[in-house]
Amino acid sequence: MPLHAQITDRGGLGSLVETFxxxxxxxxxxxxxxxxxxxxxxxxxxxxxxxxxxxxxxxxLLFDTSQPGGDLTVVSHNVNAENPDPAGTARDLAASGAELVALQEMTPQATGAYRRALAKAYPHHTVQGTVGLWSKLPLSDSRPVNVLRGNVGPLANTRRAEDLPVEPPRALRTTVATGRGPLVVYVAHLGSVRLMPRNGFWTDSRDVGAAALTEAVAAEPNERVVVLGDMNGTTDDRAFDGLISRLQSAQEVAGGGFGFSWPASFPMARIDQILVGGVEPKSSWVLPATDSDHLPVAAAISW
Structure with a gap:
């Protein structure tokens, strides 16, 4: 346990150990x-x-370190591309009362349902590819963030680059106008990890995305930053060392328990993260299950 960082990551072994x-x-x-x-x-x-x-x-993590209050509540949820009731999931998330709701793994067919169901409570939103942010506060300077960085899928070594599918954006950056000044929010869904017969625990796409997201956060000029999303990895995973050195996990600072979020039927790992910098997490918790295979996660933050 104390030497997990020394375990080889050949075949993704180190990452697999750190996940659990x-x-x-x-x-x-x-x-x-x-x-x-x-x-x-x-x-x-x-x-x-x-x-x-x-x-x-x-x-x-065994003790509840949450505090009352908070200037802003944020929610993040991988809604699952196969969600049978996107409108119902959206209503459940809106019922949380959060000022910001970040969604990942939206499909083109379901995006309209999320827009319609969240429109009344959240007049401002931005969607970039498969991720989106709905807000009660004005948004500006919204744009996609490239966390794919080339052909790193499991087929990349066996097919020509021009034959590989072009994926839509899986991350975005936007600025939220709050009464206390601008807050920069990143929403990301990093690449999946898979157990593969030849490659072992395959994490290449996720690791490339983690490095790209870390690079974007490191270059961010705004002091106050929140990163929301499905990272497909825990904060113990070495792939996120660079990101965690700059940001805090809301769950680890102000949560109670491990806050496991996946799989929803029997949560075993927290791969859905709320990471903050320049603001203070007051509390962090897991919301009730929706029709997704992930649980939604929430946090209250303060200036």
């Missing part, structure tokens, strides 16, 4: 049972090492 790192704590009761079965006092004492290690890594 908190779950390694489940081995502790097994080790305890073995020590008791052997009636070994030395084994019980030695068990303190993994216990202390796990608590040092994740113990802070």
């Amino acid at each position: 790192l908190p779950w390694f704590g489940l081995f502790i009761p097994v080790l305890l049972a073995g020590a008791l079965w052997r009636r070994s006092a030395a084994a019980v004492v030695a068990l303190l090492l993994p216990v202390v290690t796990w608590l040092s890594l994740f113990g802070g």
Whole structure:
């Protein structure tokens, strides 16, 4: 657990371990049972090492560190391209009362349903490809952000570049006009990760996107930045070291528990992130399930 960064990432092994790192704590009761079965006092004492290690890594997440208040509430949700009821999902998100709602994995067919269902509560919005942001506050300078950076899909090594499908934008940047000054918001859906027979845990597309998003945030002139989206990775994953060095996870700073968001049927990892810089997270939580395979995540932030 403490040396996870030293595990090779060949075949994506390091990334796979880091995605489910908190779950390694489940081995502790097994080790305890073995020590008791052997009636070994030395084994019980030695068990303190993994216990202390796990608590040092994740113990802070066991306590509710949220605070009341907040100037702005944000919600992020991967709505799932196969969502059977996009309008219902949109109504559920609007009921949260959030000032900003970020959606990922929208299809061209469903985008209209999201627009119509959110129009009354959110008069301002921008959609760039498969991602969008709906806002109760005015938006400006909205534009796509390139997080694809070339042909990095699993077919890229076997097909000519001109034969590969051209994907729509999967990230955007916009400026929200608040009463406390401009807030820059990025909405992103990074590339998927897959278990593949030859490549192992394939993360190339996600890693390229993480690097591109980190580069964009690093070059951002505005002091106050919020990044919302499905990152297809946890904040423990080494692919996000550059991004986490600049931004804070709202869940880790002001949440209660791990805030797992995927899969919705049995959440095992928090791959849907709310990251902030220049503002203070006051609270962070997971919203009830919709018809997506992800759970929506929310946070209240303050100046």
